[in-house]
Amino acid sequence: MPTLFINKERVDIAASVPGDTPLLWILRDYLSMTGTKYGCGIAVCGACTVWIEGQPVRACATPLSSLKQGVEITTIEGAKTREAAAVQAAWEKLDVPQCGYCQSGQVMAAAALLAKKKRPTDADIDEAMTGILCRCATYPRIRAAIKEAAKALG
Amino acid sequence: MNDIRIENVSRRGFLKAGGALSAGLVLGVHVPASAQGAAAKAGTAFAPNAFVRIGADNTVTVVSKHLEMGQGSYTGLATIVADELDAAWGQVRVEGAPADASRYNNLLWGPAQGTGGSTAIANSWEQLRKAGATARAMLVATAAQRWNVPAASLTVKGGVVTHAGSNRKATFGELAAAAASQAVPAEVKLKDPKDFTYIGKHVPRVDSKAKSNGTAIFTQDQKLPGMLTALVAHPPRFGAKVASFDAAGVQGIPGVRQVVEIPTGVAVLASNFWSAKKARDALKVQWDESGAFKGSSAEIMAGFRKAAEQPGAVARSEGDAARAIAGAARVLEAAYEFPYLAHAAMEPLNCVIRIADDDTIEVWNGAQMHTGDQFALAKYFGVKPEQVKINMLFAGGSFGRRANPAADYLLECASIALVLARAGQRKVPVKLVWTREDDMRAGYYRPAFFHTLKAGLDASGNVVGWQHRLVGQSIAAGTAFESGMIKDGVDATSVEGASNLPYALPAIHVDLHSPKLPVPVLWWRSVGSTHTAYSTETFVDELAAAAKKDPVEYRRGLLGKHPRHLAVLELAAKESGWGKPLAPGKSGEKRGRGVALHESFNSFVAEVVEVTVKADHSFTVDRVVCAVDCGIAVNPDNVRAQMEGGIGYGLSAALYGAITLKDGGIEQSNFHDYPALRINEAPKIEVHIVPSTAAPTGVGEPGTPVVAPALANAIFAATGKRVRTLPMKLA
Numbered sequence: 001m002p003t004l005f006i007n008k009e010r011v012d013i014a015a016s017v018p019g020d021t022p023l024l025w026i027l028r029d030y031l032s033m034t035g036t037k038y039g040c041g042i043a044v045c046g047a048c049t050v051w052i053e054g055q056p057v058r059a060c061a062t063p064l065s066s067l068k069q070g071v072e073i074t075t076i077e078g079a080k081t082r083e084a085a086a087v088q089a090a091w092e093k094l095d096v097p098q099c100g101y102c103q104s105g106q107v108m109a110a111a112a113l114l115a116k117k118k119r120p121t122d123a124d125i126d127e128a129m130t131g132i133l134c135r136c137a138t139y140p141r142i143r144a145a146i147k148e149a150a151k152a153l154g
Numbered sequence: 155m156n157d158i159r160i161e162n163v164s165r166r167g168f169l170k171a172g173g174a175l176s177a178g179l180v181l182g183v184h185v186p187a188s189a190q191g192a193a194a195k196a197g198t199a200f201a202p203n204a205f206v207r208i209g210a211d212n213t214v215t216v217v218s219k220h221l222e223m224g225q226g227s228y229t230g231l232a233t234i235v236a237d238e239l240d241a242a243w244g245q246v247r248v249e250g251a252p253a254d255a256s257r258y259n260n261l262l263w264g265p266a267q268g269t270g271g272s273t274a275i276a277n278s279w280e281q282l283r284k285a286g287a288t289a290r291a292m293l294v295a296t297a298a299q300r301w302n303v304p305a306a307s308l309t310v311k312g313g314v315v316t317h318a319g320s321n322r323k324a325t326f327g328e329l330a331a332a333a334a335s336q337a338v339p340a341e342v343k344l345k346d347p348k349d350f351t352y353i354g355k356h357v358p359r360v361d362s363k364a365k366s367n368g369t370a371i372f373t374q375d376q377k378l379p380g381m382l383t384a385l386v387a388h389p390p391r392f393g394a395k396v397a398s399f400d401a402a403g404v405q406g407i408p409g410v411r412q413v414v415e416i417p418t419g420v421a422v423l424a425s426n427f428w429s430a431k432k433a434r435d436a437l438k439v440q441w442d443e444s445g446a447f448k449g450s451s452a453e454i455m456a457g458f459r460k461a462a463e464q465p466g467a468v469a470r471s472e473g474d475a476a477r478a479i480a481g482a483a484r485v486l487e488a489a490y491e492f493p494y495l496a497h498a499a500m501e502p503l504n505c506v507i508r509i510a511d512d513d514t515i516e517v518w519n520g521a522q523m524h525t526g527d528q529f530a531l532a533k534y535f536g537v538k539p540e541q542v543k544i545n546m547l548f549a550g551g552s553f554g555r556r557a558n559p560a561a562d563y564l565l566e567c568a569s570i571a572l573v574l575a576r577a578g579q580r581k582v583p584v585k586l587v588w589t590r591e592d593d594m595r596a597g598y599y600r601p602a603f604f605h606t607l608k609a610g611l612d613a614s615g616n617v618v619g620w621q622h623r624l625v626g627q628s629i630a631a632g633t634a635f636e637s638g639m640i641k642d643g644v645d646a647t648s649v650e651g652a653s654n655l656p657y658a659l660p661a662i663h664v665d666l667h668s669p670k671l672p673v674p675v676l677w678w679r680s681v682g683s684t685h686t687a688y689s690t691e692t693f694v695d696e697l698a699a700a701a702k703k704d705p706v707e708y709r710r711g712l713l714g715k716h717p718r719h720l721a722v723l724e725l726a727a728k729e730s731g732w733g734k735p736l737a738p739g740k741s742g743e744k745r746g747r748g749v750a751l752h753e754s755f756n757s758f759v760a761e762v763v764e765v766t767v768k769a770d771h772s773f774t775v776d777r778v779v780c781a782v783d784c785g786i787a788v789n790p791d792n793v794r795a796q797m798e799g800g801i802g803y804g805l806s807a808a809l810y811g812a813i814t815l816k817d818g819g820i821e822q823s824n825f826h827d828y829p830a831l832r833i834n835e836a837p838k839i840e841v842h843i844v845p846s847t848a849a850p851t852g853v854g855e856p857g858t859p860v861v862a863p864a865l866a867n868a869i870f871a872a873t874g875k876r877v878r879t880l881p882m883k884l885a
Contacts, residue, residue, distance in 0.1 A: 018408060021428045029383075029426035034375035035368020037550070038427070039500050040590045044825045047500060076368030091366040095358060095791060098799055099224030100365030100372075101500040101550025107366055126834035133825060135500050135551050136224045137802020139836035141795070 003070055006031065007078025019065030024048045026064060027075060035076035035104045039133070046132030049105035050075050056112040056128075076104040084111040086152045090145035098136035105132045110146050119150055199330030202292050202338055204257040205285040206235055212313065212327030214241045219251045219258035219267060220274040221522055222361060223499075223549035223556070224799070225854040226792040227274040229359045231282055233788055234275075237352040238286030238345060240310040241326065248360050250546025253528040255539075267524040270557045270677065272755035272852020275788055279850055287342040289333075296333040297324050347847065353788050361548070372550045373504045374587070376518045381506070381583040382411055382423040384570050385434040388592060389419060391446040391818035392672045396420060396439060403436035413437070416569040423570070427587060447672035448818035451602070455491055457669065458604035458625040462489075466623060466665035467643030469653040473661025475610075478619030482610025486700055488693055490607070491879040492626075492685045493812040495600035495678055496828060501550025502593040503563045507571045508583040509535075515542045519564065520549030522557030526634065530561035534568050553803065554677040558598055559633035562674075563588065594828060595820040599813050600678030601627040601648075605689040615701030619661040622652050622690070627675045628668040643668070647677065651686030651752060651859070656719050657694065657712035673815065679803055683754040683859035688880070691750035691863035695870065705749050705867060706732055718783050721844050722760040723751050725781035729842050730762035742769035745776075748867025752860045756851040758783040758844075761801070763837075763864040767872045771885040775805060775837040775865060780857060782841065785848035793853050794841040800857025801839055806830040808862035810881050 002013040006027070013026065022041075027033045027050070036059055039047030043061035050059045051074040052067075067073075087110045090096075097103045106129070113120055113128035120128070125146055134142070198215075200208040207215040216232040228248040236246050251258045251267075258267045261277040290310060297315040298305040301322050309316050313326045347353070364370035389395065399420050401413040409429030414421050420439055424430035479485055506518035515535055521527055524544060532539040549556055567586035574582050588596070603626035610619040628645035630636050639646050644653075644666050653664045678684060698708035706727045713720040726749065727733070739745045744767045751760040764777040780797045787793045810829040814821045822828040866877045875884065 016408060018428070018432075020432075025426060025428040028375075029428070032377060034371070034377075037372075037500070038374060038502070040825050042590075042824055042826065045500070045590075088363075088366045092358070092362045095362050095795065097224075097359070097362055097365035098226070098795060099500065099549065099551040100361060100370050103365050104368045107368075130832045130834045133500070133830060133832065135498060135553070135803065135806075135830060136799045137806070137831055137836065138795075138799065139802060139831070139833040140798050140839050142833060143836075 002064060002067065004067060004073055005070060006073045007075060013064060017064060019063060021064045022060050023050070023062040023064065023067065023073070024059035027059060033075055033077050037101055037104055039102065044133070045102070046109065047102045047105040049108040049132060051079070051108060051112060054112070054115065056109050076108060079108060079111060081111060081115065082153065083114040083149070086149040087111045087114065087145070090148040090152065094141050094145045094148060096138050096141040096145050098138055102132060102134045106134065106142055110142070110149070113146065114150060114153065118153065120146060199327070200289070200334045202289045202333070203285045205282060206239070206289045208289065208326050208330040208333070210327050210330055212245055212325050213247055214239065214245050214313070214326065215247045215249055217251045218248050219260070220278070221250070221269040221520055221524070221546060221549055221552070223269070223520060223522070223552040225274070225796060226359060226789065227269065228361060229357065230275050230788045230792060231278055232360060233352045233357050234279065234282040235286040237350050238283045239290045240312070240351065242313040243352065243357060245313050245326070246360070252546070253524040253542070253544040255525040258524070266526060268526065268557070269522045269524070270554065272757070272854045272856065274852070275850045276756065276852055283344050284342060287344050288339060291339050291342050292333045292336040293326055293329045295336050296329045300324070300332065347786070354786060354790065356791055357789055359792070370548055372501055372548050373506065373519050374501055374550065376506045376547065376585065378506065378508065378583040381585055382425065383427050383430045384421050384423050384567070384584050384586045385430040385589070386416070386418060386566060386586070386592070387420045387434050387437050387439050388596065389441050389446070391443060391448065392597060392674070394441045394443045394446040397442040398440045400438040403438060404433040407433045407436065414570065414573045416566065416573065418566050418569070421570045423584070430587070431589065446818055450816050451493065451814040454602060454671065454815070455604060458602070461625045461667040461669060462604055462606050462623050466625070466667040468663070468665050469644045469649040470662060470664040473619070475619035475621050475661040475663035478661045479608060479610035479621060482618050483613045484611045484700070485608065486611065486696055487606065487608045488696065488876070488878055490605040490685070490689045492603040492688070493814065493880060494602045494673065495807055495811045496594050496813050496822070497553040497555035497678055498594065498825070498828060498830065499549070499551030499553055499555060502590050503555070503588040503596070504586055505564050505567050506583055506585045507567045509571055509575045509580050511580060513537050513541060517542065517544045517564070518547055519544060520547045520552070520556065521564070522552055522554070523559065523561070526559060527561050527564050531564060531568055534565055535572070553679040554681070555598060558676060559635060560674070562596070562598065590825070591823045594823050597674035598676040599673065600684055601629065601675035603685045605685065607689055607693040609693070609697055611697070611700060615703070617659050617697060620659045620663070622664045623666070624649060624652060624664070624686070625667040625669065626685070627671055627673070629675050629677055629681070631668065631670070647682045649686065650682035651754060652682070652690060654753070655690055656716040656753065657709070658714060659712070679800070680754050680855040680858040683752060684807070687750065687752040687754070687859035688863045688866070691752060692866045692876065692878070695748070695867040696876065704733070709749070709751060718758045719751060719753060722758045722781040722783050723749070725842050725844060726760035726762050726779055729781065729840065730779035732762060736764060739766045743767065744872040746868045746870070746872025748864045748869070748871055750860045750864035750867060752856070754856045754859060757853060757856040759797070759856045759860045761860040761864045763861065763868045765865060765868040765872055767869060767884065773869065773884060774835070777838045778840070778861060778864070780839065780841045781844065782853070782856065783844035783846055784853050784856070785846050785850040787843050788850050790843055793843055796853040797841040797857035798839045800855065801861045802831050802836060804858040804861040805865070808865055808880060808882055809835070812881050
């Protein structure tokens, strides 16, 4: 029985859940954690970005069977780090979201970037965020809000 | 399909009729039964009209008749109510209205409720000002009676009614219950715009928090007890049908409940998405392709070219353009090709339907044709429209796709729910989910178009005649919109932006061919302007070059009768530093600046684009300066956001957008082969708003069509090359 730690809570996945089930659908359909979104299913849009051991990963292309026993997974629901809080505050301050469907992925990728780089350059932002598609093209505000969050974090 | 009539109400007509409509439908003296129902909701003390409820807990709930699909309608509509009501912004909540044509119709669309054509704010402006002002007047009257003072001696600010003389105060919540028994005033005084507290100022979006922490609920997130997820195997070509299918491969996939044939394919129902998807992919379906379309994009475009050799249905004709061109000193001609485009919103299409025992059809969805969908479902199930209850959720983008007169995905879900109901499984909620691939390949695209433009110039370069011919499928044909939108063989949405070209020309002729093809087409953010702005604004640029004039100066000279066009042009030129030299690029790079100008949905937008073209013919869009006149900017920051987003959406199409057919199959499937703009390609965008006292007009679409022609003109400035086929390729 695979055991995961999702948002710091122990989750035992029943053996009957097929191993090829992507983490995205474990979260959404089995655990009713719907903040992580389905956009493409092939890891090209980034709407399903979560952290595995702190690193941003596409949940839609991460089968259950690929997850190590006891692995630490963080979703938007459990993203309570200083960086995530600063990113969310900046997102609200600058009114980044439009339709909002991609924004969980944007927030998770942005917070992971700030955990790694205190003062990200435009090139750092491009590298960390290019994988997260936004059809509303909220990109100018995402860029500004990441810088705003970096400033707030000091 | 349904009996919605879309009346082509002009802006002028609406303003004249607006008061009467508002008074009759919205602020009627009697409180509609359903609003009384709303008043009975827990905590609701006061519901003076269909748009405002005030609770004893001091909460002001604004009911939005429009979908929030990203364009900020919830925030903008609430801003209008809150301002006239003098509520505190922090006490305002927004909820989506149920589908109801009698209370929540779009005043620009006649008797239909709908969100589209950038009309949410434009049609609601007077209606919601009155709704807010009426509620305010009733709260004030309540306080005046309670304190036995003249109503005129009371002031309202931040949700508190104050009598300064006696220093008495009451919150809306404290007054709400008693206010409910006040008579609804027939006339209310609206604010002098100089007294607006929220309109034109900064108001934060009501949905930013929920959309930043994952709690916002989209249709994809809707869960109901016992709900099954349905995926459908769709035909590989338009017009193909199921001949037979073999579900043997589905055996043993855990979670799968049923496989059912429906008119649009074979549906698999499962307890979860992944099981449904595996089972769907394991089905072996034999398709009957006897009626299938097997054409290709190249063949379609060749047919359009051929059609363009003949005159079409006339959309506009002033003077004798053909004769003027025949006698001209010089003739310029250009031909343009535009591909089909998918909307590709981030949330793939989906909906949830549950049939109750009493034949009530309950729907969870975020869609633009609220009562169109309601009528289509009522007709399908053979029930009355009021038996179809639609719960309005956020849409994860739509851009026109969830505004389908054919109600395609809804009726597909309905057909599955009906099979279950007939098999004794009534009440089982069905969530239809299309994968990205299903969404991309299902049609309802922005129609492909072919344009020819021809202009005659005199010896000094002045235009003597302009001929514009367009060839592309009609969106309205065969829908409930046909009678309202198609006149004398011309679908207004095919030629908008071309037939109302603002430039002063001595002779102009615009005509249209609307070939019928089995590829379903639909409105796509800014509709006809997506192609007409491109062809007209790049061709005008060619005329300026032929006349050896600066593109801004040239346009200025032809816009004498169009001050609002001229004002955005001047503002964009000024703010972009038009006329000053651009900073040079690196060695081997060429830089250029281009301008374009377009009116759509009664808003006016000019954009100046700066581009860098590299030696390998790749290019980057560096900066976009946008000027917009949308009348009163209810929420200026949201106007900026919509211009930014519209520009990004337009750039995606200009750089990458193309749905192509080969042997009738759609060649694209997901974002790897239907790419869209990413953050590393997003230009710096500066938005400037023209100050205005005119009634507000739309902002959801008008930023979109202007960027591609401005970019094409910038590429010409940099390289001398004209790009006339989209998406753009310079090599």
